[in-house]
Amino acid sequence: MTNNIKHVSVKALAWDLAADIYFPPGFDESKTYPAIVSVHPIGSCKEQTSGNVYGTALADEGFVVIAFDASFQGASGGEPRSIEDPVFRVQDISYVIDHLVTLPYVDADRIGVIGVCGGGGYSINAAMTDRRIKAVGSVTGVNFGRLMHESFSGYDPIGALDAIAAQRTAEARGAERQVTQYLPASPEVAKENGLTELDLFEATEYYRTDRGQAPGGRTEGLFSRNATSVGWDAFNRAEVLLTRPLCVVVGDKPGAFGAYRDGMEIYRRAASKDKELVVAEGFSHYDLYDQPEPVKIALGHLIPFYKKHL
Template sequence: MKTVSFRNRDMYWDIAADIHFPPNFDDKRKYPAVITAHPIGSCKEQAAGNVYGKALAEAGFVVIAFDRSTQGSSGGEARYIEDPALAVEDFRHVVDYAVTLPYVDADRIGVVGICGAGGYAINATMTERRIKALASVTGVNYGRLFREGFSGFDPIGQMEAMGQQRTAEARGEAPKVDVFVPLSMDAAKAAGVTDIDVLGATDYYRNRCVNDNAGTRALFSHSPSAIGWDAFHLAETLLTTPMIVIFGDQPGGFGAYRDGMEIYGRAASKDKEMVVVPGASHYELYDQPEPVRQALEKMIPFFKKHLGASTSVQTATH
């Protein structure tokens, strides 16, 4: 693995990424590449890198696991902005970087998005035609989630409050930062949390895979654009890329089950697969061996079918 950074060409900061290489990597060969995107509140070192990125690299792909702008080790101010438009553009910048690598075949690039990044990856793939294959793992339409549970089913009231907070910050008051995840399982239980997804998030981020780069937070005043965004807008027309959507059959408050069903039905792609992992909840698909095994059992053949295997440089240029 190699850690790199490269310029976000439309902004003024760098994007950080880990490149995972296949076994017996030869930089004189051309490899298919998969870009992996971390969940909301996460970072490249977690599920996108240490689970799916590692497995896809072992299967023969060059994998680029990146931190979104304003998050993890990537640049951008203010920190922890969860802006879907910015997140979608990040995919384009990572593709821009990938096509400059001499060992990446620019015509064989795929993406994996996990949780909210599943929605971002779906949206990015509609208009970024250099992406040739798409996988969503327990993907969530962040806009839909924010209009519902994240706003207490009062999106207008939330946007009014966000506007007031932004005015206060413009006048010099301290920023308000929303923390997505309780600080401990005890804190979650004390607060009366019963939702399987919130409990799963708490266990994952506070116990199973602790990482200082995982912010698990968002700047409240910069969130109105998320409320007005829809990951699936125009999917019936523009989402023609081969796609696999993977989610568990244990629905929780974040809505990956319903979103997975919806995008599978709406996508215009003639080559699409839906994998419902029995007995799995949202966060079990991040790192638990059996759900992850079942996800990869379908994902790896999907990418091999649509992106192929490595070739020699000589073969690739003829």
């Protein structure tokens, strides 16, 4: 354990997930604590906002927090690499909970989940079916299935699925894998190519500069494995299955990735009797990753939310 963080391996389907456990100040292993699973954004890693920002802040408030790398990403196992598959992403959360409930210092009846960007959508989906999750928070959460069905497939999901099928067949026969880079190489390259849409440019500023770069964050996806994402919906049956307390945080500067739209939708549709919508006025999707003022707004609601429900 270093600086109140312990690096652990979590057993998943047929490989291990790399995870960091953040401990509260004055941690006493003989006591039991509420725990929160922190889920990173799409194509990201545990060192990018889920652990170093939200994990640290929630641990400082008395929670045991575990941030992990998704299967096929970061320091976790799984081959081939750079798969962004919602089914695996949601299952990973349950594998992490399997690990938490074996720890003597974790109260298995007080486990929550928080997710950022795509991690917010995955967290919401996991909370619908894994009843061990007692409260769910989403920070600028995105429904990755909706994004893939719409703009990420050029608003032609059938055409995209046909192309994915052809590429997967080609790779099965020995062709080189096709990896999609989600972002320009740098903010300068983005400007040179006119790629200045709010979310796309701010994502580039975060992931392609010292502000947010991390060795495990690759912001890329294996094209041939995207079919499941095109047909997936993070919010399917939310009107019936999403009954756990819910806190949704969004910025009011909407961008192309659609977090504002998705946040409004899930807040409206959720069956949760105790649900809260937090709108950080004047801030964008990527502001909520690490900028002090909007993060303070988010945590100002999330901390009491988790203290109440865990």
